[in-house]
Amino acid sequence: MDHTSSINATSLILPKPSLEADSKFVCGSPEFDSPKGIFTGYSPLDSVFPTFILQLIAGIVISRVIYLVLRPFRQSKILCSVLGGIVLGPSVMGLNMKFREALFPPIEMGLLNTFSTLGVMYTLFIVSVKTDYMTLVCRAGRITWVIGFAGTFFPWITLMCLFYSYHDYLPPSLQLKFIPFFVASILSLTFFAVVAFALDELNLLTSELGQLSLSSSLIGDLLQWLFVVTVASFKQGSTTQAVAAFASTFIVILICIYGIRPALLSIIKKIPQGQAVDEVYVILILLGASLMGFVTDFVGSSITYGPIILGFIIPGGPPLGSILVEKAECFVMEILLPLFFIRIGYELDVSSLRNWKTSVVLACIIFVGYFAKFLGIFVSSISFKLRPRTAFLLGLIMNNKGIIEFIIYFRWKKYGVLDEETFVVMMLSSLAITAFIAPLTERLYKPQVRLAPNNRRRGTLTIQTTPCTSQFRVITCVHNEENVNSIISLLEASNPTEMSPICVYVIHLEELRGNAAPLLAPYIAKKKKIFMRTNSPISDHIFTAFENYSGNSNGPVIVRPFTMIAPYKSMHENICKIAQEKLTPLIIVPYHENQTHIHGNRVASLIRAFNTNLQTYAPCTVGILVDRSTCQMNTYSFSYNVAVIFIGGEDDREALAYAERMSGHVDVSLTILHVSLRIKKQGELDHTNKGKNKGKSKEAEKEKEKEEEEAMEMEMLMDDALYDEFKVKNISNACVVCREVVAESNAQVMDAIQSLEANYDLVMVGRSRYQVMELNDIEMPSRRSKNNEPLGLIGDALVSSDFYQGWLSLLVLHRCRGPS
CATH class of the missing domain: 3.40.50.620 (HUPs)
Structure with missing residues (x-):
């Protein structure tokens, strides 16, 4: 071991005497030398931890660069992270053997493998915490179940027929007895977490299409966990061991449902309203995710299945589920999970596709399966009289692939279920279909x-x-x-x-x-x-x-x-x-x-x-309600004192119409301040902007001025008609007072408003008005505020501390306008 004694974690690489996925294992030496710095000839890449840190930094930086480049094409962050791992792997930068030996030395991959597995465990834990199956089941209608089943079983039947029809043209692993069944099953499923991530990236979560996609993906998730447990049990050496592993996992699930979940619910009930969950509980639950992984691995199931079980039984949303996600999600998704994508890239070697005939056949079968899934969803959606465009987009979204598929493919490769060639084809096919779907969906569907x-x-x-x-x-x-x-x-x-x-x-x-x-x-x-x-x-x-x-x-x-x-x-x-x-x-x-x-x-x-x-x-x-009252x-x-500032325009007319409704209440006092604006002629307005339109023809200017004058006259007629109607209806109403003033500038408008008494429970105004914009705003530059744009010019002024010491309650009404 003279050669290995010069590095910190001395090891030997020996052939692995088994037929499992890995062909080698590492034999480590207990000797450990502390680094002495580069001035003594020490190389940081000869030590485990510096190499691991460099792997982490390189993976995150390259993934982020790819994400920035592909973001205009609406590619997801997860897809870009996988591409970043592939770039670092043997398919791109790893083609240089010196680079591969420096950044990914086999004797120092143990730490990367450990932390990437930890990242997968906690990612699945967070995903399961955020998934509320019972709510989805309860609100799922017949259409979602039909679409979900059609989108699952139609591609499954298609893939099974193709796998057995082209049995002799497939890679070796797919020629085994049960493997095509499992591969066809996973390719046919649509996973809730994958669809949710994709919809969130496209900002479609709350859209009708997004809601239908989430509900329809429920079928895939319910069947997914059955496959996870079955495949995990399938790796056992005998039928007796497989049954024992399955039964033990089932017992663990029952303990979690009827033991741990009630305890969590009792903890939530003890939390005072408005207070956060005690940090001790958060730490214990996060540690419990690792403990559950140990337990399920101990009983013969998958190490990733334990965190999933624990996540399912944790009540989602505030106060417990939200704090767990807030505390863990950033570190897990941005630090630990990229390590898994680096590991995928290290394992994914495009040069392993030596038999292009079998690779092309497998890729064609997979894409036919994707099309069959699309067709099944499209036809079932049309049968429920959904619009063809919606059915088309639903078929696209349900074909999205993501983190769950990548995890399953990778673990199957490590278990020996998939060979190298099948793993590469399935990964590249998933990346290709996902990269195609995202920009197409963004282009076709704009909520x-x-x-x-x-x-x-x-x-x-x-x-x-x-x-x-x-x-x-x-x-x-x-x-x-x-x-x-x-x-x-x-x-x-x-x-x-x-x-x-x-x-x-x-x-x-x-x-x-x-x-x-x-x-x-x-x-x-x-x-x-x-x-x-x-x-x-x-x-x-x-x-x-x-x-x-x-x-x-x-x-x-x-x-x-x-x-x-x-x-x-x-x-x-x-x-x-x-x-x-x-x-x-x-x-x-x-x-x-x-x-x-x-x-x-x-x-x-x-x-x-x-x-x-x-x-x-x-x-x-x-109506935006600014509440500053203390009563x-x-x-x-009941007693309510309301003032309405009526200047003109459709928003002010809405305020006056609302006041007319209030006027029938015997305990409501109304004061209407009608501010009539003395508008200057068009040629006198805004003399500072005379030079802006020199290049325009006089005919176009006159036509525009004429249109503006006609529109202004129409607005004024509607204002006067509504105000006169209001006065006639309330002429004998002692609870209604109308005041009228004339203003020639915004300063005079503000003076009229300030003349109102300060004992109003509420002041109602319109957000914007046609006429007031014709006044000269130079006198009130301080009233403009980007933070208060939803309130309009008058509303912005009224909520400032200059009026009634800032204690005025305000309702700003805005009528949605038609397209111009």
């Missing part, structure tokens, strides 16, 4: 298109167009308990009557944390089944408050509670869908500033983006 504001054929629902003798439907979005009181007060002021009752759809919005699938479901007060997702205490308190209000209001109020768990970036899609389905003329959402002290700046910025998306895509009027709602002695 924002179906949310285009104000489709003219459908029309836009508004407060003005809602008859005063029909049910007044409102969607209220609630982030936390502090939003409840102000929204209930606003609903009570909206004057529910027997002739025009209020139906309010209360939606508690929660950020998707600790779950892979978004959720939009009616609220169920009590859930006693052990696997049902438990309601959060905040949801219970919020909906209880609204139910109590419904039972004690002065008029008929119907409450329809919903829970929505989704990413904020796409949450508005479901809200818009509900507004379309329920024909609601008004959506009320809290202002993002009110959430900062509760959720922090990060969530507050996400809520601000959510509000902006709603204002852009909602099919009705959106509590009391239905027995």
Whole structure:
């Protein structure tokens, strides 16, 4: 051992006397020399840990570079990580033997193999924690089961027929008795985690297509774990040992379900509301994932199966599931998992494809299987009268391949189930189909298109167009308990009557944390089944408050509670869908500033983006409620003082229409401040911009001016008509006061607003108006704020500390506009 004594972990590579996947093993020496630095002639690559660190850094850097290059083509991060491992492996950079021996010396691969296995274990643990099977099963309809079965069994039958028809043309491992059955099964399945990752990358989680894809992939996941246990038991030496391993694994599952899960539920119940899980429990559960891997490996199953079992029994979402994902996901997915992809790249050698005839035949069979899966999903979707475009896209998404397939392929290779050639063909086929699907799906399906504001054929629902003798439907979005009181007060002021009752759809919005699938479901007060997702205490308190209000209001109020768990970036899609389905003329959402002290700046910025998306895509009027009041709602002695600032434009008309509804409530006092703008002629406006349009023809300028003047006149006529109608209806109403002022500049507008008294419970304004933009804004440069763009010019000014010491509650209404 003279040669090996010069390095830290002295070893010998000897032939392995077995027929398993690895042909060599490492015999290590207990001697260990501490490094003395490069000045003594020591090379860091002669030691295990420096080599391991270099492998880690190289894998992450190359994967990130590939991701940045391919991101414009909508390629996923996981696919780019696998490509990074292949680049480092013997297929690309590893073709240089000096590079391969320096970065991947066989005697120092033990640490990489250990940590990559640990990364796989914890990745599967996180994936299983984020997967709520029972919720998916409960909300899966007949269409999802039919599509799931069609997309699984049709390709399976096709692949089995092809494997046995071309038996003699396949690689050696696929000529064995049972191997084609397992390979065809895995190629036919669609895994929930893979679909969820792909949809998240494409921002389609909350879309109709995304929801249908997730539910349909449930079949693949349910069958997957049966194959995992079966294959793990299949590696045993005899039938008796296989049955013993299977039975032992089943006993472990029962212990987890009826022993560990109830203990976890009792821990959750003891956590005070609003507080995080004790760090001790988090550490114990994360260690438990490793312990479960040891247990399942000990009983003869797979070492990766234990973390999966533990993840399944942990209640997803807050407070436990979310904190586990938050604590572990970044390190596991960004540090440990790339080591597994490096290992895949090290094992994937394209030069092993020596028999191109068998490789091409196998690749063709696999792609025929993909097409059969697509065809089965497409035909079954069409049979349920889905649009051909939706059925086509669903077939594409369900063919996505990802981390679960890569893990299964790799472990089968290590077990000797797959030979080198079959492993390479299956990996490359999976990467090719995934790389093809992502950009095609992105190009064909754009969820924002179906949310285009104000489709003219459908029309836009508004407060003005809602008859005063029909049910007044409102969607209220609630982030936390502090939003409840102000929204209930606003609903009570909206004057529910027997002739025009209020139906309010209360939606508690929660950020998707600790779950892979978004959720939009009616609220169920009590859930006693052990696997049902438990309601959060905040949801219970919020909906209880609204139910109590419904039972004690002065008029008929119907409450329809919903829970929505989704990413904020796409949450508005479901809200818009509900507004379309329920024909609601008004959506009320809290202002993002009110959430900062509760959720922090990060969530507050996400809520601000959510509000902006709603204002852009909602099919009705959106009201942003800035709550700065300190009074509590009391239905027995209700009193509400409201001011409306009416300047002009469609948003202000919505505010006035809402005030007209409130005017019928005997306990609501209304003050209407009508600011008439004295607009200058077009030639006098904005003299500082005279030189901007010199290149334009005079005819085009005159035509544009004429169109603008006609549009302005039409807006003014509609403003005057609505205001006059309001005054006539409330001429004898002692609770309504109308004030009229004339203004020639924004400064005069602000002076008129400041003349209002400070004892109002709420001030209502429109977000934007046609006429006020014609005034000179030079006098108020400080009023412009990017953070307050959803509130508009007047709303921005009213929420500032210059007005009423910043204690003014405000409702900013915005009517969704049609395409220009």
